[in-house]
Amino acid sequence: METYSTYTDITLDIAKHDNYDYIYAKQYDSSTRFIRISLTENDEPYTILPETIARFRCTKPDNRYVINSEDDTNSNISINNNQIIIELSSQVLALHGTIRADVGLYQYTTNDNNERINKQISSCLFYINVEQAGYDDEALRSSNEFGALETVLAQANYFREQIERCEEATDDSISTTNTCVDITNECIAETEKTINATQNCIEQTGLCVDATTQSIETTNTIQHKADNGDFDGKSLEYDWEGTSLGIRVEGNPNYEYTNLKGDTGNVGARGFSPTVNEDKNNTNNIYKLNIVNEDGVFTTPNLKGQNGTGDMSTSIYDPNNKGYDIFSHDIKDDVVSFVQALTRANISTGESVDVILGKISKVIADLNSIAFTGAVSDLSGIIPLTKGGTGASTASAARANLGIVNLTIFSTTSPSDTTALWLDKSLSKPTLKFYNGSSWIPITSDGGLYRGTSTPTDTNVLWINTSTGIAKYHNGSAWVNITSTWG
Numbered sequence: 001m002e003t004y005s006t007y008t009d010i011t012l013d014i015a016k017h018d019n020y021d022y023i024y025a026k027q028y029d030s031s032t033r034f035i036r037i038s039l040t041e042n043d044e045p046y047t048i049l050p051e052t053i054a055r056f057r058c059t060k061p062d063n064r065y066v067i068n069s070e071d072d073t074n075s076n077i078s079i080n081n082n083q084i085i086i087e088l089s090s091q092v093l094a095l096h097g098t099i100r101a102d103v104g105l106y107q108y109t110t111n112d113n114n115e116r117i118n119k120q121i122s123s124c125l126f127y128i129n130v131e132q133a134g135y136d137d138e139a140l141r142s143s144n145e146f147g148a149l150e151t152v153l154a155q156a157n158y159f160r161e162q163i164e165r166c167e168e169a170t171d172d173s174i175s176t177t178n179t180c181v182d183i184t185n186e187c188i189a190e191t192e193k194t195i196n197a198t199q200n201c202i203e204q205t206g207l208c209v210d211a212t213t214q215s216i217e218t219t220n221t222i223q224h225k226a227d228n229g230d231f232d233g234k235s236l237e238y239d240w241e242g243t244s245l246g247i248r249v250e251g252n253p254n255y256e257y258t259n260l261k262g263d264t265g266n267v268g269a270r271g272f273s274p275t276v277n278e279d280k281n282n283t284n285n286i287y288k289l290n291i292v293n294e295d296g297v298f299t300t301p302n303l304k305g306q307n308g309t310g311d312m313s314t315s316i317y318d319p320n321n322k323g324y325d326i327f328s329h330d331i332k333d334d335v336v337s338f339v340q341a342l343t344r345a346n347i348s349t350g351e352s353v354d355v356i357l358g359k360i361s362k363v364i365a366d367l368n369s370i371a372f373t374g375a376v377s378d379l380s381g382i383i384p385l386t387k388g389g390t391g392a393s394t395a396s397a398a399r400a401n402l403g404i405v406n407l408t409i410f411s412t413t414s415p416s417d418t419t420a421l422w423l424d425k426s427l428s429k430p431t432l433k434f435y436n437g438s439s440w441i442p443i444t445s446d447g448g449l450y451r452g453t454s455t456p457t458d459t460n461v462l463w464i465n466t467s468t469g470i471a472k473y474h475n476g477s478a479w480v481n482i483t484s485t486w487g
Contacts, residue, residue: 003031003032004032005031005032005033005034006032006033006034007034007035007036008023008024008033008034008035008036009036009037009038010023010035010036010037010038010126011037011038011039011040012037012038012039012040012102012103012123012124012126013039013040013041013042013043013123013124014039014040014041014046014121014122014123014124015041015042016042016124017124017125020124020125020126020127021126021127022126022127022128022129023035023126023127023128023129024128024129024131025088025092025093025128025129025130025131026093026130026131026133027093027094027095027096027130027131027132027133028090028093028094028133028135028137029088029093030089030090030093031087031090033087033088033093034085034086034087034088035085035086035088036083036084036085037083037084037085037086037103037123038082038083039082039084039105039123045082047082048079048082048084048105049107051107051108052079052105052106052107053069053070053071053105053106053107054069054070054077054078054079054084054103054104054105054106055067055068055069055070055077055103055104055105055106056068056069056077056084056086056101056103057101057102057103057104058092058099058100058101058102058128059099059100059101060092060094060095060097060099060142061095061096061097061098061099061130062095062142064142066089066091066092068086068089076089084103086103088128091142092128093130094142095130095142096130096131096132096133097129097130098127098128098129098130099127099128099129099130100125100127101125101126101127101128102122102123102124102125102126103122103123104120104121104122104123105120105121105122106118106119106120107119107120186343189343189345193344201386201387201388204388205386205388208388210262211260214258214260217258218245218247218258219469219470219471220469221247221256221258222236222247223464223466223469223470223471224469225249227451227464227466234249234250234251234430235249235250235423235430236248236249236250237249237250237255238255239255241257242261243259243260243261244257244258244259244260244261245257245258245260246258272293272294274291274292274293274294275291275292276289276290276291276292277289277290277292278290279299285302285304286302286304287302287303287304288300288301288302288303289303331353334353336353336354336357337354338353338354338355338357338358338361339354339358340358340361340362340365341355341358341359341361341362342362343362344359344362344363344366345359345362346359347359347360385401385402390402396417409421409422409423410423410425411423411424411425412424412425412426413426414440418435419435419480421433421434421443421482422434422435422440424440424442431443434462434473434482435473436459436460436473436474437459437474437475437476441460441461441462443462449461449462449464450462450463450464451463451464451466452465452466453465453466453467455479459474459476460474462482463479470482
């Protein structure tokens with residue numbers, strides 16, 4: 001569709017300022033009048049460089065301004081074929097009279113330090129004579145028009161919105177960081193619990209070491225009896241008296257007892273008993289007590305009340321109007337509401353009853369069923385050695401893990417465990433035997449048992465080293481220690 005438009009061609013010199021052009025226009029015209037400007041420098045054609053922005057600036061008869069730029073959102077100025085095309089807007093033609101105008105070329109570059117440099121060159125002035133219209137357009141009034149400024153303001157609003165989004169993102173990041181700090185603190189608390197559990201395991205391991213020491217002492221006792229020829233094929237019998245284990249040879253009327261209980265620990269630090277004395281400055285209206293404890297001296301408030309009459313203000317001592325006797329009240333019948341704690345933690349002095357009950361509830365909820373039944377059947381899984389268990393699900397594996405390699409087995413048939421001592425009860429006279437790699441050999445004082453400090457040449461005997469008290473048997477290639485358990 002063709003539209004009405006008229007173009008006025010003028011030439012402006014950027015080096016001369018005395019050759020003014022006058023252009024004709026009509027008041028209230030809109031979107032129809034264009035100026036096509038060619039630039040010269042000392043009357044020679046001037047080339048407009050790439051990345052150049054053109055701006056049209058003018059002052060209207062009422063001294064209001066119009067500044068339009070090529071980079072405006074709705075620009076009415078452009079560069080085409082080395083010419084500047086300007087559309088005279090309705091604000092430019094709002095008043096009749098003479099308008100003073102020029103054009104400027106703007107270029108943005110950077111120097112060697114990457115700093116922005118704004119370059120500008122302006123043409124000479126030219127004038128626009130706006131002829132008065134034959135009517136008065138009430139809808140159009142003269143005002144300033146700053147297309148370039150409006151663009152900058154729009155950009156500023158955009159950047160402000162981006163800054164607000166960044167601030168919101170920063171707040172979210174701070175919140176996330178605080179959450180991470182809380183989780184880290186919880187991890188630290190759980191780590192401390194793990195350390196405490198490890199220390200408890202170390203203590204239990206010490207108890208195991210003590211039990212092993214007692215076992216060695218028992219073995220030495222047996223060795224002593226073997227050296228004295230007490231092992232004549234008779235069975236060993238045992239009895240308990242408290243923490244003492246008694247052992248005797250079959251037919252012997254008396255047990256020999258060994259106390260397996262460890263030594264008594266060191267006496268703990270002496271406790272501190274506080275003392276209470278009446279204050280020496282007491283009067284008829286003032287009665288205070290001085291309490292001395294390990295932290296020093298504490299003086300009570302006036303026990304006769306603030307005014308010395310013994311009266312106590314309800315608003316201070318019973319703000320909830322419960323009517324309790326504060327000197328004899330027992331909380332055992334009080335109904336207390338509480339919320340279970342989120343994590344396990346010890347109770348502390350100064351905490352309220354509901355907080356303490358919440359902590360206790362959390363500990364009870366976390367306990368496994370074995371804590372209430374005490375039944376071994378409620379245990380699940382294999383308890384490792386580091387937790388006080390055997391680390392095994394079978395008796396043989398448990399003995400191997402605990403270092404109890406050999407046991408004494410009482411039976412009428414030969415055992416499958418050839419590393420153990422066998423008390424053969426199938427005979428009329430039960431006989432203790434060991435496996436020499438091919439058969440079970442009776443332990444007797446005249447053949448199967450060797451006592452001495454030097455290595456025996458006969459590998460078919462049970463060797464008791466009298467210097468160490470350790471029993472050994474030959475497995476076909478080497479002498480192996482025997483640790484026996486009697487019972």
